[in-house]
Every structure is written in structure tokens, then in C-alpha cells.
Amino acid sequence: MPVSWLVLLLIGLSVIGYILGRQRALASAGGDSRALHSLPNFYGMNVAMSALVPAAAILGVWLLAQPSLINTTVSGSIPASAITEGSSLDLVMSDVKRVAEGLDFAVSSGAMSAADARTLDAGQTDVRATLADIGVALGSDVRPEVLQAAQDYRAMASTGTMAMTIVVLLAALVGFAISYSKTNLHYRARNVVERGVLALLIGAASLAILTTVGIVFSMLFETVNFFGLHDWKDFFFGTVWAPNFRGDSELAILPLLWGTLYISVVALLVAVPIGLFAAIYLSEYASKGVRGFAKPLLEILAGIPTIVYGLFALVTFGPFLLSMFGEGGTFGVNWMTDARSVATAGIVMGIMLIPFVSSLSDDIINAVPQAMRDGSYGLGATKSETIRQVVLPAALPGIVGAILLAASRAIGETMIVVLGAGAIARLAVNPLEALTTITTRIVSQLTGDGDFASPETLVAFALGLTLFVLTLGLNVLALYIVRKYREQYE
Incomplete structure (x- = not known):
């Protein structure tokens, strides 16, 4: 059956x-x-x-x-x-x-x-x-x-x-x-049903925790197998990523980590200011009519599939940057040789992340009690001073959470990077050059009939565990910032 x-x-x-x-x-x-x-x-x-x-x-x-x-x-x-x-x-x-x-x-x-x-x-x-x-x-x-x-x-x-x-x-x-x-x-059917529902709730919570633990341990065991086949010093401190399934591979994470952080920072430089300013305008300045029209329009961006953003980066935005900064372009410089680049993927990814920052920040700012604003106005502060010195500090923990969510989303993005940034692993500083990220290499190493006894395939688990540690570090940093500012303003 x-x-x-x-x-x-x-x-x-x-x-x-x-x-x-x-x-x-x-x-x-x-x-x-x-x-x-x-x-x-x-x-x-x-x-x-x-x-x-x-x-x-x-x-x-x-x-x-x-x-x-x-x-x-x-x-x-x-x-x-x-x-x-x-x-x-x-x-x-x-x-x-x-x-x-x-x-x-x-x-x-x-x-x-x-x-x-x-x-x-x-x-x-x-x-x-x-x-x-x-x-x-x-x-x-x-x-x-x-x-x-x-x-x-x-x-x-x-x-x-x-x-x-x-x-x-x-x-x-x-x-x-x-x-x-x-x-x-x-x-006593009610008692039995309530105990059963409680057990289901505990089971659901335990399942979520155990799933996370299982994912971590599965990556950890395969990572241990990887380091049994490949030198850990080359993985962490090498500067060349050149997998070769015939042997003698150079599997250094630094070029991939650099590309991941570089593209994510560019995306956040686009998403955080625009998203935060949009949230401030919608929550503090916009009328109900404007807010009712603009907020859903912004949130539509979050529903667009990432492959569409990737195609936009590849077909439209990348060639646009190339026409400006490439050979014979608008500015008469030759800083860009290909439509795929850090700037192409980072800026388009930043556009995708705007609703993550704006929507969450808007909800957090609206949750600040009106009494705090009224008290500031009563002391003679202007609207902008109230926003800067009262509203934003009170909403800071939630805003940090929104930025953290956007950062995690940027670090884990794949399709936009594949189509917009290219697949070259190197330590380049020029944002108009092509780079790649950890997620794209994980997909590449696990695509096809990989031999899970070879370092060229097992390296994907080491890369995945590194991403997990990186995201965990972001959470710890955000928690530190939140606690510091809560002590200052509460």
C-alpha cells in the first residue's frame, strides 16, 4: 500500500x-x-x-x-x-x-x-x-x-x-x-487528552532540537573523516581552492570564506540603511494610506524566488555595471571584465534583503510604547530627536535581530551568487571582480555521483560546519550588543 x-x-x-x-x-x-x-x-x-x-x-x-x-x-x-x-x-x-x-x-x-x-x-x-x-x-x-x-x-x-x-x-x-x-x-477523557497534547508539544519541541543536534553531529562526523584524509592546515590556512577528483587537491577555505563575507557585507551595506530608513519612515512619518500601500509593496520583494533575483543580476544588473565600469564603458575605465562580480551579486542580494530588514524593524519600532514618545515630546524634543534618542535605542535589540536575520540569509544564499558572482575562488579585493562563496562550493562538490570516501566530496561537510560556526558567532555577537545596549537604556 x-x-x-x-x-x-x-x-x-x-x-x-x-x-x-x-x-x-x-x-x-x-x-x-x-x-x-x-x-x-x-x-x-x-x-x-x-x-x-x-x-x-x-x-x-x-x-x-x-x-x-x-x-x-x-x-x-x-x-x-x-x-x-x-x-x-x-x-x-x-x-x-x-x-x-x-x-x-x-x-x-x-x-x-x-x-x-x-x-x-x-x-x-x-x-x-x-x-x-x-x-x-x-x-x-x-x-x-x-x-x-x-x-x-x-x-x-x-x-x-x-x-x-x-x-x-x-x-x-x-x-x-x-x-x-x-x-x-x-x-477522565479531558485529562488524558490534555496530557496527550502536552506530550505532542514536548515532542515537537524536542524534535526541533534533536534535528538541529543531528544535523550538527552528521556534519561533525563527516568533517572528522575529511580531516583524516586531508591536512587541516591546508584547509584552514591555505590560499588556493582547486579540487581535483583525481587526487592532489588543494582545498583551502580562505578564498571561499573571503568571498562569502565580502558579498554578504556588500549586501548588508545596501539592505540595512535602505531597510532601516524605510522602516523609520513607515512607522513614524507615513500616513495610514501611504503605509497601507507601501509596506505590502516592500514585502512583495521577499516573495520573489531567489532564482529570479539571480537572473536579474546575470541578465540586467551585471551588464549594466559592465557598461559603466568595463572597457569602453561610461566612465572610460577598465575595472570590470565580466558581468559577474562581487558588486553584482552583493547589490542584488541587498535588494532582496531589504524587506527582511524593513518589515521586522517596522514591527519593532511600532512596538515601542507611545508613552516614551510622549515623554520625549513633553521635554521639548523634536520628532527627529525623539526617533534618534528614544525610539531607536528602545528598539535596538529587535533591529539587531533583523540585521542578524538578514546577515544569516546573505551568508546562506546560493542562487544569486552562482549567477551573479561567478565561481572563481580567490582572494580578490576589487568588488568588480568575480568571486565565489562557501554555499556554491558545497553544491558543486555534492553535485553528481560523488564518492563519499574522497576528500573532494567530504570537504562539503567541513564547509557546512564552518557556515554553522560562522552563524553561531553572529548570534553570540548580536547577543553581546543587545545586552550592552539594554544595560545602557533600561
């Missing part, structure tokens, strides 16, 4: 449980809800939650664990002879999964029966040509070992899905039956 149908079945069972649980509670009280310990809805919710929550938890854990277990089992059964020179187990497993997906598609489209897919023989059939006839393209011929592993993969996945369906439905039915049997006028 497909997972989507299983989820719909669980939802349907919980709805039925809600209706039947509510009816049973009312029937036990002779139709008088006043005789019940809890409101009738609590009895229905108790049965619905008992049927849905444990089954959904089992389903989620199963879906997370099954692919890893199947991958480990199948990869362990692949003979060493199947791994040719220049290949690796990860690459072979990529071929296995593609063949398995191709067989699944062939069976689902009716081009091949399930029995034919199980008994297909690579020695007698050109599997690549057979799958190509139904629109499944493979990069190379399918060897017998790969086909056998793909068939094992499909069999385990099918068995696992069937077992998952049975276990999940049994859990739902058992939960339904137990909670329904307990439903009567004396049952």
Missing part, C-alpha cells in the same frame, strides 16, 4: 474514532452531557488521538529507518569484484538504486510484470536497452551483480513496506479499540 493511502486511512480511522467515541460517551450518560466527566468532544478526541498518534509515530520512524537498513544490507552483499577500478561502493549503490527505480517504473507502467522483474537475467537480457525502451535512461550497461543487488533492493523494500503497513494498521486498531472500550461517563 502506498504511504499516501496509508496516511489517508489513518486519518479516516481517527475521524471515525472521534465520531464513535463521542457517541459512546453520550450514550453512556443517557444523552445528558452534564453527567459526563468531560465534554463530549474530549471523548472523541481521545479515541482519535489513540488511533492516530502512535501509528503515525511508528510510520515516521519506519520511513526514516527502512531506507538506511536496506541500503546497509544490500551494500554489504555486493561482492568486492563488482567494484571496478576508479569506482567505489557508493557509486555502485547509486547504480543499484537507479536500476531498482527503473524496474519499479517498468512494473508500474505495465511494460514488465513483477515476476519478470524478479527473474530478469543480465546475462541473457540487455537490461539497459530494455529499460531505455520505456524511457528509463541508464549511464552504463547493467552488470549481473548490480542487477541482483537491485532485485534484492526491490524485494526488501516491498517486504518492508508490507510489514510497515501491517504494523501501523495494527497499532491504529489497537489504540482505537483500547480507548473506545474505556469510554464511559466516568472516564
Whole structure:
């Protein structure tokens, strides 16, 4: 049974449980809800939650664990002879999964029966040509070992899905039956439901924390593997980024870190003044009509996909800068040789970040109590003096948070940098030259069938961990600034 149908079945069972649980509670009280310990809805919710929550938890854990277990089992059964020179187990497993997906598609489209897919023989059939006839393209011929592993993969996945369906439905039915049997006028359904909701809230909060911890540890373990294959001194103190999957790579982070910080600073130099001034105008000077028109118009910028900004940088803004600062340009200088540059990506990224700064800063400034403004006016201060000396200091923690959000957004941006700044890793100072960032290199190193045992691929995790530490440092710096100014003004 497909997972989507299983989820719909669980939802349907919980709805039925809600209706039947509510009816049973009312029937036990002779139709008088006043005789019940809890409101009738609590009895229905108790049965619905008992049927849905444990089954959904089992389903989620199963879906997370099954692919890893199947991958480990199948990869362990692949003979060493199947791994040719220049290949690796990860690459072979990529071929296995593609063949398995191709067989699944062939069976689902009716081009091949399930029995034919199980008994297909690579020695007698050109599997690549057979799958190509139904629109499944493979990069190379399918060897017998790969086909056998793909068939094992499909069999385990099918068995696992069937077992998952049975276990999940049994859990739902058992939960339904137990909670329904307990439903009567004396049952404390409200207490049970409230404890269940509290457990769900705690679980949601824990899941967010554990996800963050899991991401950090996954990057940390792979980073440790990377430094076991590559010299850490070259990574942190080298000045050349030149990955070479044939070996002898120079994987220094300094050129990437420089490009990331350089482009982010340019973006913030554009976004912070414009966004902050726009927020001050909208909150302190603009009429209700102007504010009602201008603020939504500014926030539209936040909804534009970053790929659109990247295309704008590549097609429009980059050539515009080149026409001004390039050879034969408006200013008669030759400072720019390509439309891709730090300025191109940084300025366009700054335009994208304006609504992040303006909208949050506007909300924070509006949250400053009017009594503070009135007190300043009562002491004879002008409007501009009140804004500078009262409103902005009071709103400073929120403004710092808005700037931090914009900085984190700038550091993590990819598409604008790819299209607007180029892909050259170097330590250049001229803002009209092309550079690249950490995020673009992470994408580049993980694109395609990478060998996760090579430093050229594992370096992506070291770069990701560096980004995490960099963002954490920004948070610590912002916290220090906020505390310092709070001590001064409170």
C-alpha cells in the first residue's frame, strides 16, 4: 500500500474514532452531557488521538529507518569484484538504486510484470536497452551483480513496506479499540487528552532540537573523516581552492570564506540603511494610506524566488555595471571584465534583503510604547530627536535581530551568487571582480555521483560546519550588543 493511502486511512480511522467515541460517551450518560466527566468532544478526541498518534509515530520512524537498513544490507552483499577500478561502493549503490527505480517504473507502467522483474537475467537480457525502451535512461550497461543487488533492493523494500503497513494498521486498531472500550461517563477523557497534547508539544519541541543536534553531529562526523584524509592546515590556512577528483587537491577555505563575507557585507551595506530608513519612515512619518500601500509593496520583494533575483543580476544588473565600469564603458575605465562580480551579486542580494530588514524593524519600532514618545515630546524634543534618542535605542535589540536575520540569509544564499558572482575562488579585493562563496562550493562538490570516501566530496561537510560556526558567532555577537545596549537604556 502506498504511504499516501496509508496516511489517508489513518486519518479516516481517527475521524471515525472521534465520531464513535463521542457517541459512546453520550450514550453512556443517557444523552445528558452534564453527567459526563468531560465534554463530549474530549471523548472523541481521545479515541482519535489513540488511533492516530502512535501509528503515525511508528510510520515516521519506519520511513526514516527502512531506507538506511536496506541500503546497509544490500551494500554489504555486493561482492568486492563488482567494484571496478576508479569506482567505489557508493557509486555502485547509486547504480543499484537507479536500476531498482527503473524496474519499479517498468512494473508500474505495465511494460514488465513483477515476476519478470524478479527473474530478469543480465546475462541473457540487455537490461539497459530494455529499460531505455520505456524511457528509463541508464549511464552504463547493467552488470549481473548490480542487477541482483537491485532485485534484492526491490524485494526488501516491498517486504518492508508490507510489514510497515501491517504494523501501523495494527497499532491504529489497537489504540482505537483500547480507548473506545474505556469510554464511559466516568472516564477522565479531558485529562488524558490534555496530557496527550502536552506530550505532542514536548515532542515537537524536542524534535526541533534533536534535528538541529543531528544535523550538527552528521556534519561533525563527516568533517572528522575529511580531516583524516586531508591536512587541516591546508584547509584552514591555505590560499588556493582547486579540487581535483583525481587526487592532489588543494582545498583551502580562505578564498571561499573571503568571498562569502565580502558579498554578504556588500549586501548588508545596501539592505540595512535602505531597510532601516524605510522602516523609520513607515512607522513614524507615513500616513495610514501611504503605509497601507507601501509596506505590502516592500514585502512583495521577499516573495520573489531567489532564482529570479539571480537572473536579474546575470541578465540586467551585471551588464549594466559592465557598461559603466568595463572597457569602453561610461566612465572610460577598465575595472570590470565580466558581468559577474562581487558588486553584482552583493547589490542584488541587498535588494532582496531589504524587506527582511524593513518589515521586522517596522514591527519593532511600532512596538515601542507611545508613552516614551510622549515623554520625549513633553521635554521639548523634536520628532527627529525623539526617533534618534528614544525610539531607536528602545528598539535596538529587535533591529539587531533583523540585521542578524538578514546577515544569516546573505551568508546562506546560493542562487544569486552562482549567477551573479561567478565561481572563481580567490582572494580578490576589487568588488568588480568575480568571486565565489562557501554555499556554491558545497553544491558543486555534492553535485553528481560523488564518492563519499574522497576528500573532494567530504570537504562539503567541513564547509557546512564552518557556515554553522560562522552563524553561531553572529548570534553570540548580536547577543553581546543587545545586552550592552539594554544595560545602557533600561
